[in-house]
Amino acid sequence: MSTKRPLIGVFDSGVGGLTVLNELLQQVSGADYIYFGDTARLPYGSKSIATIAKYAIGAVKCLEQQGAERIVIACNTACALALDQIMAATNLPVIGVVEPGADAAARVTQSKQVLVIATEGTVSSHAYRRALATRDIDAREKACPLFVPLVEEGWTDHAVTEQVAHIYLDEALRGWSPDVIVLGCTHYPLLKPLLGRVLPKEIALVDSAESTARAVAAEVRSNTGEPRVRFFATDSVEKFRRAGEKFLSRKIDNVQHVDMD
């Protein structure tokens, strides 16, 4: 019986996917990880399917070369727009965040009415609406393009962000009362406390990070010991480290630059 630890590749356009890595480190602590952040070409949220698929496949190939045995696409936009193309381009098992996110919503909702908030790209793909429809849930989707830059500005608990959240959510909830909101972007978990204040108490917030980690745990035989993590970034290593530490609850070292052009 081998004691080799499984090596899991985690991909995101930037540092947002570190919220998924965070959950993986807790729930699947017997694996090792390689995280790939495509920081030179982020954000993906407003880009086209062809461009996103090309970038994501390049990243997955890089993770494959580094020895990853399984891939987690921790980027909602890439999952929503290009998961089939990514899966077709690799022989490794691939798990995205949309299906686990839909599972989490299905477990929590009682009214079967769910709002998904996400980037423009994710919303216009309707990937969440389709995933939720197969679970008999009536979903609406709302693009919130300013949330990512507000989180990156560090204004996660700021009056301006609260006002923007009111504008987006009042619009999305007009004449409609879902009991669950899915955070369909890996940046949004950092807005949970603020959204909790803005939203009616009866609405539950779910994010796919926890649910994705649970799905990975079910498939991966985990060993004992501390997880080792290596990071790859396509832009500056220093910028990755600085931005990433807002998202990951541990120190980030071991970051290597990789040139994808």
Added chain:
Amino acid sequence: MSTKRPLIGVFDSGVGGLTVLNELLQQVSGADYIYFGDTARLPYGSKSIATIAKYAIGAVKCLEQQGAERIVIACNTACALALDQIMAATNLPVIGVVEPGADAAARVTQSKQVLVIATEGTVSSHAYRRALATRDIDAREKACPLFVPLVEEGWTDHAVTEQVAHIYLDEALRGWSPDVIVLGCTHYPLLKPLLGRVLPKEIALVDSAESTARAVAAEVRSNTGEPRVRFFATDSVEKFRRAGEKFLSRKIDNVQHVDMD
């Protein structure tokens, strides 16, 4: 004597540089233009020098191959961080927006105190501060990272944008009274009416688009006739057209996709 019209290549990370093209079309209407928007890899504002230089040089090479005889770098971040590297990589005459922006500020200021607002990348390069110091002007710089996403959301005249502008500018102007603010990002001219309301009346706004076009006009022999414009975009042609028409006061057609990866 040849009647060949000069062909000018204009480069930006996205559609913001169209504010510069707008001025060129008015002031140098006897030239033809090729505009290159690196929309698959925007924004440049938060990326590193090495990445920005590589992207910008690739774009300039593309414009060169398309027959451009002269290059306008209509991207403040690329000028601020990588103008020397760009100039070293091509034999064509290159003009950026920082020097003309500094010239415009120097013409208007009486107190010799100037505030420059720009992206994080432009500010941390201190390119404007240096350019203004050679003109005996005391400059301060303030990064306004939310302005670009707010303009792209279409909130150019929105209460949230006004609040954000107050926060950024109150901070920058505390205990200090410049008489000129330089808009050091090609997206910012769309915020002129809003900034005019937020700022004290005695502060003048200058942007480099008009001044850059004037500098080009001084060097280019212009012919008669209507300018022809072709566009290249690294992301979706349709997205470029849609976003671009907010920035350019004419219809955008003739857009071609180009793959830089």
